[in-house]
Amino acid sequence: MDNGGGGGAGGQRWRFGPNEVLASSANVSIRGVLTRVMANIQEGGPRPVIPLGHGDPSVFPCFRTTPVAEDAIVSAVRSAKYNCYCPTVGVLPARCAIAEYLSRDLPYKLSPDDIFLTEGCTQAIEVIISVLARPGANILLPRPGFPFYESRCAFSGLEVRHFNLVPQRSWEVDLESVEALADENTVAMVVINPGNPCGNVFTYQHLAKVAETASKLGIMVIADEVYDHSAFGKNPFVPMGVFGEIVPVLTLGSISKRWVVPGWRLGWIATSDPNGVLKETKIVDGILNFLNISSDPATFIQGAIPHILEFTKDDFFNKIIDILRQTADICYEKIKEIGCITCPHKPEGSMFVMVKLNLSHLEDINDDVDLCNKLAKEESVIIAPGSALGMKNWLRITFAIDPSSLEDGLDRLKSFCQRHAKQIK
Numbered sequence: 001m002d003n004g005g006g007g008g009a010g011g012q013r014w015r016f017g018p019n020e021v022l023a024s025s026a027n028v029s030i031r032g033v034l035t036r037v038m039a040n041i042q043e044g045g046p047r048p049v050i051p052l053g054h055g056d057p058s059v060f061p062c063f064r065t066t067p068v069a070e071d072a073i074v075s076a077v078r079s080a081k082y083n084c085y086c087p088t089v090g091v092l093p094a095r096c097a098i099a100e101y102l103s104r105d106l107p108y109k110l111s112p113d114d115i116f117l118t119e120g121c122t123q124a125i126e127v128i129i130s131v132l133a134r135p136g137a138n139i140l141l142p143r144p145g146f147p148f149y150e151s152r153c154a155f156s157g158l159e160v161r162h163f164n165l166v167p168q169r170s171w172e173v174d175l176e177s178v179e180a181l182a183d184e185n186t187v188a189m190v191v192i193n194p195g196n197p198c199g200n201v202f203t204y205q206h207l208a209k210v211a212e213t214a215s216k217l218g219i220m221v222i223a224d225e226v227y228d229h230s231a232f233g234k235n236p237f238v239p240m241g242v243f244g245e246i247v248p249v250l251t252l253g254s255i256s257k258r259w260v261v262p263g264w265r266l267g268w269i270a271t272s273d274p275n276g277v278l279k280e281t282k283i284v285d286g287i288l289n290f291l292n293i294s295s296d297p298a299t300f301i302q303g304a305i306p307h308i309l310e311f312t313k314d315d316f317f318n319k320i321i322d323i324l325r326q327t328a329d330i331c332y333e334k335i336k337e338i339g340c341i342t343c344p345h346k347p348e349g350s351m352f353v354m355v356k357l358n359l360s361h362l363e364d365i366n367d368d369v370d371l372c373n374k375l376a377k378e379e380s381v382i383i384a385p386g387s388a389l390g391m392k393n394w395l396r397i398t399f400a401i402d403p404s405s406l407e408d409g410l411d412r413l414k415s416f417c418q419r420h421a422k423q424i425k
Contacts, residue, residue, distance in 0.1 A: 025155040030054065030147045033388040040376040050401070050409035053382040055196070055351040056262050057400040062323055063260045066316040069308045073264075076303035086299045088291045090117025090268075097306040098268050102251065105239050106272070114271045116287055119297045121226040121254040121267040126152055127294070128222055128250060128269065131286035132187045133158040140181055140189035142173065144354060144389035144396075146196050146224065162390060163189070167344040167354070171200035175213050182217045188250075189214055191240060192224040194231055197389055197396040198354045199328070199347025201235040204242075211243035220248045220278070226267070227257050229317065232325040233348025241272030248277040255308065257351070260320065266301045324351065324399070327406050331399040334410035340417050341395070351400035354386065357393045363422045368393045374420075379412040 026032045034053045041049060057063035076082050082091075089095065095112035103109045118124040129152040132139060138159035141149050145162075153160045161181045165171040178189060191210060194201045202210075214221050223240030231237040240249050254267030269287060271278050278284050328347045335343045335353075340361035347353040357368055365371045368385040372395070375381050386394025399406055 021155055025151045028147055028154065028388070029151040030384065030388060033147070034382065034384060037372045037376050037382055037385070040373045041380055041382075042377060045380050047380050047412075049380045049382065050405055050412065051382050052397050052399075052401070052406075052409050053384045055257070055398050055400055057351070057398075057402075058260050058262060060402040060405070062402050063320065063400070065260050066312050068312045068316070069255075069259055069261065069304070072304035072307035072311075073300065075307070076300045079303070082300040082303035084299060086117075086296050086302060088288065088296075090115070090296070091299065091302045094302040094305040097309045098270070101309045102239070102241070102253070102270055102272075106241050106244070108244070108274045110270060110272070114273075116269040116291060117297055117302060118254075118267040118269060118291075119295060120256055120262070120265040121224070121252050122148060123265075123294070124252040124254070124267045124269045125149060125224070127287060127290045128188075128252070129153055129156050129158055130290050131283060134187075136185050137187045138183070138185050139187055140178060140219075142190060142192060144197050144386065144391045144394070145190065146192060147388055149190060159185075161186070165195075165198060165200075167198075167356075170345050171195055171198040171354075172202070172206050173210055175209060178213055179217065182219065186217065186219050188220045188222050190222045190224060193240065194227040194237060194349030195352075196224075196227060196350050197352040197384075198345065199350050199352050200345060201231045201233060201237060201349040203235050204238045207238055207240060208243060208246075211240070211246040211249075215247040220250060220283075223249050223251045223272070225251055225253050227350040228253055229258055230321070230324065230351070231349040232321050232328065233346070235348060237349070239272070241270070244272040244274050248273040248275070248283075250278070250283075255305075258317065258320075259308065259312070264298075264301050266297045266305065323403075327399040327401070327403055328353070330403055330406055331397060331410065334407065334414070335397075338410075338414050338417050340421070341413075347399065351398050353397050353399065354389075354391065355395050355397060357386075357395055359393060361422055362417065362420050365420055368395055371395070375413065375416050378419075379416050381409045381412050381416075383413070 095115040099110040133156035143162040163177040164174040249272035251270040251272045256262040332346045340358045341355050343355045372385045384396040
């Protein structure tokens, strides 16, 4: 029997090989897509690479995290109290602090028992998708959205159905499509707010309609709020948990974005569910079961969380928001100068914006992937193709880098588009 192993000395056949589902799952991940784009960069090029493809501004000095957070980590390590394994759900002081932090914006109080610590929001997604992936089940994901959801669903065998976000309505959820897609096997819908990749911030009124729709369908809402409070436009951030009396909500969050420390890998799942539906339906048991067979966030990071959440000053948050507002303005205005690209909605939150590509203006560009590959090769600028997010011939651009680098990157994009512009005869 040939199980795909290669030949060895003396014609030996080996009976092992990789799980092929991993390859197909990784191919649709944002990391996989950006890795392929970055492979086009010419080593030793004359200009530095400008990363407009992913949301990690921590390398730029203007986005450095607060000394409060850095000092808290040092103190936690030096205390020698956090060199140990931690409980499955996370250390109690950290869970208490996160419950208090989230409760500030809710009409009810969360308890530590509502909080489960994870290795960043990425693991929180992995946990929830794994818990929900029963045979025959399906989940409703936004298009465009965050491709890690699709990757995890593919790996876990959870069917994905996409509802649209409508650019002409500030990227609101098309609730009619949600109702049309759902059936008796639908378990949840995902809402990302503030929006990755669209840079939108949902209004209270729209989120209320989302909650009512999900309740009518009998499904939970998975609220991805990793960009919580990263709002700098006319709409304030409203947590989905506000509507927990209407529909059970699983809130996913982390310190990665608001504190600009994605490498610290500290996130959480919160059961925003005052009616106890998630306990009654054994979802909480499922989360505990998964965490019992997975790894934990570093204990010393957990140990630092109470100090970080309590003592970080508003001055730090305001500085980061001011920079994001400035760079979002730069991005929006610079895109107006590029004839083949249009931005349907000025970003008001998160770190991204979606823009539409008009191929009829370009001579030798086949699609969004081709543009991103050639842009990386010719200009050393990295942008994510919209195809990776379910939006062919769109682009996802991050504005979460220092302003001068952003201007340089968008100027290079403009030069690239001018060089490839279709010549009028």
